[in-house]
Amino acid sequence: MRLMDWGMKYITTIDEQEYIIEIDHDHEIVVNGVPYEVDFEQLPEGGVLSLLLNNRSLEAMVEAQDDVWNVLIKGELYTVKVQDERAYRLAKARGVAAAVTGDAIIKSPMPGIIIAVPVVEGQVVEKGDQIVILESMKMENELRAPRDGVVGRVHVQAGASVEKDQVLAVITDPAEGNG
Secondary structure (H helix, E strand, O other): OOOOOOEEEEEEEOOOEEEEEEEEEOOOEEEEEEEEEEEEEOOOOEEEEEEEEEEEEEEEEEEEEEEEEEEEEOEEEEEEEEEEEHHHHHHHHHOOOOOOOOOOEOOOOOOOEEEEEOOOOOOOOOOOEEEEEEEEEOOEEEOOOOOOOOEEEEEOOOOOHHHHOOEEEEEEEHHHHOO
């Protein structure tokens, strides 16, 4: 899996916060002007990366989905959009809005067991609210709302076994009501 190319500048968006990432050579990246030593290796389990960031070890599950990356680190799931400088400028010039509309589908990033579903259908949620708690690889993973909306559908309940990419819940636009 090739995440980024050397000698490039990328604009990365996480939770509507933009980061400028520059990659000049192996083992170093610059994020918003701050240099970091970095090394990563893809582990035999598909999508799992072992990452050393300033000599701190992290393990992340990374999966490409449509035009974003889903990154699971320490039980937190992040939706990351990465654009090279040219694509970013082109999108800005076209006035591509950052607003997200339509259904937000929350899928299981890995097989596991549902520990809790702290929401119910019809509930209004804000971006970042817990939607499902999934146990996998002996870790609890909090899957959160990627944006404000209404819980339109919950497809699982506590105790259920789920597979990777199984739809767990759907968040709809607030204007659509109870879905």
